Amino acid sequence: MNIKLIAVGKTDSDHVKVGTELYIKRIKRYINFDFVIIPDLKKSKKRSEDVQKELEGKIILDNLQAGDYLVLLDEYGKELRSVEFADFIQKRMNSGIKQLVFLIGGPYGFSEEVKKRCDYTLSLSKMTYSHQLVRVLFAEQLYRAFSIIKGEPYHHE
Numbered sequence: 001m002n003i004k005l006i007a008v009g010k011t012d013s014d015h016v017k018v019g020t021e022l023y024i025k026r027i028k029r030y031i032n033f034d035f036v037i038i039p040d041l042k043k044s045k046k047r048s049e050d051v052q053k054e055l056e057g058k059i060i061l062d063n064l065q066a067g068d069y070l071v072l073l074d075e076y077g078k079e080l081r082s083v084e085f086a087d088f089i090q091k092r093m094n095s096g097i098k099q100l101v102f103l104i105g106g107p108y109g110f111s112e113e114v115k116k117r118c119d120y121t122l123s124l125s126k127m128t129y130s131h132q133l134v135r136v137l138f139a140e141q142l143y144r145a146f147s148i149i150k151g152e153p154y155h156h157e
Helices: 014-027 049-062 082-094 112-117 133-149
Strands: 002-008 032-038 069-079 099-104 120-123
Touching: 002 049, 002 133, 014 032, 014 133, 032 049, 049 112, 069 112, 082 133, 099 133
Parallel strands: 002 032, 002 099, 069 099, 069 120
Antiparallel strands: none
């Protein structure tokens, strides 16, 4: 199985970049992993939030393949403990899915088309985080999940 993380917009924060890269490097020891950044759309005063989401949604959908299992990272999704998230990953690996895709949307969230395409919605917290900070938080949790699956001592419970 491959795992892909898609994020809308570049990161302008060095500490977020460094943290995300650290965990991505660790994740790649366990599984094929791709990190795709969809560039920010040029801002226009004439463009509404809904139009912005629709335009981003089309680009997101173009980055998906027919058999991809899509997980939206959204504050309204299901919250899982780290051990439960590891179990979620393990079940997807056992199910024969070729590619598991996690998606971090832009500042306005996801288009309706993207929401319809998703297979699961996951929340890292009921709190709202910047879409940039979510990258490093998610990457750490994915690394933690694989350390749990492998029985390594990173996670303490």
